[in-house]
């Protein structure tokens with residue numbers, strides 16, 4: 001992924017803080033000094049300082065400037081026990097921290113991690129069923145399972161999908177180690193390094209990482225608040241570029257929470273069919289709908305086999321259950337080989353666990369209460385956002401999934417916003433990590449699958465009031 005421009009100065013500051021050259025409390029250069037020295041724009045400098053503030057290395061004191069945080073633990077000539085020869089990618093590590101740091105030492109209100117909080121994971125149910133599986137299946141769980149997954153599990157997944165209109169052939173399903181592996185397999189089997197692929201914008205960071213890992217060139221197509229996707233712009237992109245695949249999350253897209261209309265789904269399919277490239281459809285949030293009916297998949301409109309659909313149980317059950325699936329249709333032969341090369345079979349215990357949970361309906365029962373809880377939490381968070389944030393702020397109203405997409409008025413200084421978030425111990429995911437461009441700097445993602453407490457709602461209220469002051 002493209003390095004951030006501001007790294008030219010943030011990496012030097014970070015390393016000098018870590019080495020103890022910059023002492024806690026010492027003043028850092030002003031935004032203007034950095035801008036002039038490194039020939040950066042003011043907004044890049046501010047993003048760089050935001051990043052250092054979020055990492056807890058730097059404090060912003062309004063009207064005084066930036067200072068090295070005073071509570072930093074500095075190493076006293078730490079002995080190097082295991083020399084490291086590999087260089088870490090700082091942009092990658094920063095993004096991982098932004099999307100996954102929760103349970104920080106003090107009581108942070110986490111709205112940044114797209115995983116169900118432990119309280120929403122049906123822990124007792126899962127552990128009980130796992131024990132039953134171990135008792136019933138015994139040592140057979142220690143063997144390799146069929147290369148593409150258990151036949152029984154594939155039949156169950158195909159049967160479930162049939163209820164909402166998908167026509168999956170169980171023979172063309174592959175059980176994978178989570179959804180991201182399914183995406184990797186689908187994408188790698190239809191592209192070569194350097195190919196252009198289209199992707200929704202904003203796009204979840206992990207998907208951008210897969211694209212980057214395969215050395216593909218991503219063309220970002222804006223999602224549309226009303227219909228889900230800017231098909232007009234997409235048609236122009238297809239006319240001017242040789243697109244090899246489109247990756248979309250039509251149902252409760254992460255990070256915007258948007259549900260694509262059936263009209264848009266059909267239109268995308270007709271564009272892909274016309275230009276003859278596959279649509280790789282991510283349905284990881286499709287089971288988490290707040291309405292009365294489960295939304296459709298693009299695959300259900302597909303008669304020519306141009307859609308590959310994938311999902312997993314990471315968002316609906318627990319992320320530690322590494323079980324996903326890919327229906328690859330006409331691309332089955334190449335995806336099957338690729339899956340084999342990535343690991344022969346998914347852990348049998350997870351496959352048997354899912355067979356059990358699907359067979360005895362306990363998955364559906366859990367989904368019903370989980371969706372209600374998510375819907376309640378979404379409402380609580382939205383009500384607070386709408387009440388306390390200033391006019392001109394935008395918050396998408398999700399019809400399912402986990403996330404609310406927020407945008408603050410242009411007049412808000414985002415550097416100060418994140419500094420206040422840090423001071424009020426509240427974590428959001430900044431919009432800029434969902435794009436390779438710099439057009440989402442005023443956006444941020446709010447996840448409501450964490451435990452919503454009176455404390456976290458009060459934190460949201462305080463932030464909203466502060467944002468009003470920042471205008």
Ligand SMILES: Cc1ncc(COP(=O)(O)O)c(C=O)c1O
Pocket residue numbers: 114177178179180181204206249254282284311312313314319324
């Ligand atoms: C849209 C989307 N796709 C894929 C994934 C990864 O899923 P898994 O853990 O099953 O690999 C995530 C997780 O954040 C996601 O939000």
